[in-house]
Amino acid sequence: MPAQQTASDATLQTRVLAQIRADIVACALLPNQRLTLETLRERYGAGFSPIREALMQLAAEGLVQLEQNKGFRVAGVSRESLYDLMQARIEIDGIALRWSIDNGGVDWEADLIAAFHRLSRHSKLRRSRPGKLSGEWAKEHRAFHHALVAACNSPTILAIRENLFDKAERYVALSILSKSPPRNDVAEHEQIMEAALARNVGRAIAASREHIQRTADKVAKSLENHFEFSKLPGSSVTARESRISLAG
Amino acid sequence: MPAQQTASDATLQTRVLAQIRADIVACALLPNQRLTLETLRERYGAGFSPIREALMQLAAEGLVQLEQNKGFRVAGVSRESLYDLMQARIEIDGIALRWSIDNGGVDWEADLIAAFHRLSRHSKLRRSRPGKLSGEWAKEHRAFHHALVAACNSPTILAIRENLFDKAERYVALSILSKSPPRNDVAEHEQIMEAALARNVGRAIAASREHIQRTADKVAKSLENHFEFSKLPGSSVTARESRISLAG
DNA sequence: GGTCAACGGATTTTCGAAAATCGTCTTGCG
DNA sequence: CGCAAGACGATTTTCGAAAATCCGTTGACC
Numbered sequence: 182m183p184a185q186q187t188a189s190d191a192t193l194q195t196r197v198l199a200q201i202r203a204d205i206v207a208c209a210l211l212p213n214q215r216l217t218l219e220t221l222r223e224r225y226g227a228g229f230s231p232i233r234e235a236l237m238q239l240a241a242e243g244l245v246q247l248e249q250n251k252g253f254r255v256a257g258v259s260r261e262s263l264y265d266l267m268q269a270r271i272e273i274d275g276i277a278l279r280w281s282i283d284n285g286g287v288d289w290e291a292d293l294i295a296a297f298h299r300l301s302r303h304s305k306l307r308r309s310r311p312g313k314l315s316g317e318w319a320k321e322h323r324a325f326h327h328a329l330v331a332a333c334n335s336p337t338i339l340a341i342r343e344n345l346f347d348k349a350e351r352y353v354a355l356s357i358l359s360k361s362p363p364r365n366d367v368a369e370h371e372q373i374m375e376a377a378l379a380r381n382v383g384r385a386i387a388a389s390r391e392h393i394q395r396t397a398d399k400v401a402k403s404l405e406n407h408f409e410f411s412k413l414p415g416s417s418v419t420a421r422e423s424r425i426s427l428a429g
Numbered sequence: 430m431p432a433q434q435t436a437s438d439a440t441l442q443t444r445v446l447a448q449i450r451a452d453i454v455a456c457a458l459l460p461n462q463r464l465t466l467e468t469l470r471e472r473y474g475a476g477f478s479p480i481r482e483a484l485m486q487l488a489a490e491g492l493v494q495l496e497q498n499k500g501f502r503v504a505g506v507s508r509e510s511l512y513d514l515m516q517a518r519i520e521i522d523g524i525a526l527r528w529s530i531d532n533g534g535v536d537w538e539a540d541l542i543a544a545f546h547r548l549s550r551h552s553k554l555r556r557s558r559p560g561k562l563s564g565e566w567a568k569e570h571r572a573f574h575h576a577l578v579a580a581c582n583s584p585t586i587l588a589i590r591e592n593l594f595d596k597a598e599r600y601v602a603l604s605i606l607s608k609s610p611p612r613n614d615v616a617e618h619e620q621i622m623e624a625a626l627a628r629n630v631g632r633a634i635a636a637s638r639e640h641i642q643r644t645a646d647k648v649a650k651s652l653e654n655h656f657e658f659s660k661l662p663g664s665s666v667t668a669r670e671s672r673i674s675l676a677g
Numbered sequence: 678g679g680t681c682a683a684c685g686g687a688t689t690t691t692c693g694a695a696a697a698t699c700g701t702c703t704t705g706c707g
Numbered sequence: 708c709g710c711a712a713g714a715c716g717a718t719t720t721t722c723g724a725a726a727a728t729c730c731g732t733t734g735a736c737c
Contacts, residue, residue: 191497191728192690194485218719228692230478233720234485237442241489243588249439250698250719262584269585272524336510337517340491341589439698440720466689476722481690498689498728 197225198235205244205255206347207316208354216245216253242344244351256348260401263352267397270345274393275386277330277338278373282382285332290378296321296328297374304367315357319350325370329377329389349393352400361403366392445473446483453492453503454595455564456602464493464501490592492599504596508649511600515645518593522641523634525578525586526621530630533580538626544569544576545622552615563605567598573618577625577637597641600648609651614640 201221204210221232236253239245246254281289300321307318323346330342357363369392376385449469452458469480484501487493494502529537551569571594578590605611617640624633 194690195497217717228690229720230481230691233478234482237482237486238489241486249443251700252719265583265585269583269589272586276520335513335517337513337593338520341517345585442720467687476720477690478721499730500689 192231193227194231194234197227197231198238200225201232201235202239202242202244202347205239206351206354208351208358210255212255212258212351212355214255216255218252243348258352258355258404260404263401263404264397266345266348266352267393270342270349271390271393273338273342273345274326274330274389277333277335277342278377278385278389279382280333280335280338281330282332282377282380282385284334285377289328289332292331293325293328293374293377296325297370300325300370301367304365307363308365315363318363319354323350329373349396352404353396356400356403359403359406361399361406364395364399366395369395440479441475442479442482445475445479446486448473449480449483450487450490450492450595453487454599454602456599456606458503460503460506460599460603462503464503466500491596506600506603506652508652511649511652512645514593514596514600515641518590518597519638519641521586521590521593522574522578522637525581525583525590526625526633526637527630528581528583528586529578530580530625530628530633532582533625537576537580540579541573541576541622541625544573545618548573548618549615552613555611563611566611567602571598577621597644600652601644604648604651607651607654609647609654612643612647614643617643 201210210216216236218229218232221236222229225232236245236247240247240253244256246256248254285293300318303318303321307315326346327343330339333339369388373385373388373392376388449458458464464484466477466480469484470477473480484493484495488495488501492504494504496502533541548566548569551566555563555566574594575591578587581587617636621633621636621640624636
């Protein structure tokens with residue numbers, strides 16, 4: 182069993198898709214950055230077909246933009262789309278949370294508590310050491326929010342939620358890249374969890390809304406403070422290509 | 430200006446994508462039908478690449494399913510996924526409607542009224558003549574529902590809504606294919622519109638919920654009455670490949 | 678008779694080259 | 708000098724063939 186890669190299903194296309202998506206979400210590929218096929222071909226070691234197919238799928242998900250005969254770009258960011266995204270997340274997560282509380286059984290409760298425990302531990306580690314563990318933390322954070330809504334029993338809503346979460350995580354990664362320290366939101370997560378476990382739908386949704394709203398405001402603020410995003414590590418992107426416009 | 434095709438943006442991929450999506454939504458390609466690349470190549474007159482790219486995008490949208498090394502199929506249907514879809518539509522359309530009522534101005538009102546007028550006229554034509562105009566009607570029906578939420582001012586929610594609408598329309602097309610006469614729901618649409626124009630959010634959302642719920646029930650019933658779906662016009666699909674299972 | 682491995686056909690997946698397209702620069706003309 | 712037409716370079720888009728994979732089947736061996 183060659184356990185070498187994190188997520189290599191089988192086909193090259195699947196692997197490339199996962200890698201590019203991860204790189205975009207983690208802002209290893211910056212917003213608005215041009216995605217030349219030749220460059221991607223070198224970077225991911227694949228032919229044109231798998232890469233183009235992966236990019237098409239990401240275009241459908243909204244993580245990359247495609248212009249006719251002009252190629253692909255990482256989706257741009259703006260204050261408008263940030264708040265649009267976060268507002269939608271509030272609603273969608275609210276729905277998923279409501280249904281999850283309605284349907285969730287003991288397993289759901291147990292998984293949720295376990296996920297919170299892992300998250301809180303990783304949050305402490307994250308605060309003590311430098312920002313090298315943010316990958317680990319992001320994983321636990323994602324797992325916790327997934328556990329919250331895991332019992333909602335609606336593949337449609339869950340798929341939508343997952344997609345919005347990806348996009349939100351990208352904004353958070355961008356905020357961290359701009360030297361903004363991550364905020365300590367363990368207490369917020371605990372409040373959501375406790376309300377959910379108490380089967381208090383209204384309180385849980387309100388707490389979730391607050392959580393997302395605060396994240397949105399924090400991200401918006403930290404991006405405003407760093408209007409010029411020219412030289413970021415590990416990318417030969419020109420200023421023009423990766424400039425982040427908060428205006429439109 | 431060669432106005433020959435309905436929707437031919439520019440690239441072959443875009444055209445193929447629109448055609449396949451339309452064919453799936455209209456059930457010209459039946460649920461569960463296998464999509465051999467060779468067959469699609471003949472049917473749409475294109476190479477492998479544009480077709481595969483289009484299918485990848487449709488896979489991301491959820492209209493086709495992709496199995497590793499086993500190719501593509503039109504997404505299957507089931508009672509569970511029908512109700513999952515419709516339940517999600519109720520919620521998403523509710524959100525979009527609420528925001529649209531909050532934000533909509535006079536233009537929104539005017540467009541909505543105009544869309545309803547066209548819809549009601551086409552509904553009468555549709556009842557008088559045989560089912561040859563259902564394509565026209567579907568277009569107006571789609572336009573009306575879009576006009577309802579057009580002012581919601583959230584690209585994210587609108588994109589999600591559009592996708593769910595496509596999937597719902599496919600179920601309705603399937604229902605019509607099973608010789609089930611379309612129901613006369615002009616009154617329902619009028620109720621939604623009037624509540625929206627009166628800025629009565631609660632009543633509008635309730636009417637919308639009722640409308641979707643009734644459509645779901647109607648579709649579910651007409652599909653149950655036609656368990657065997659083997660020989661449908663214009664397709665050389667074997668019974669095994671296109672059988673519609675309402676069980677799972 | 679039953680089980681397992683290897684073979685063959687069909688299809689997917691991947692590749693790299695050819696064709697088409699766009700933006701830009703240059704050139705020629707008014 | 709200004710402007711339009713044409714050509715060049717870079718990149719996308721498309722194509723068909725080659726490689727890889729899967730499934731069903733045959734055949735051999737226990």
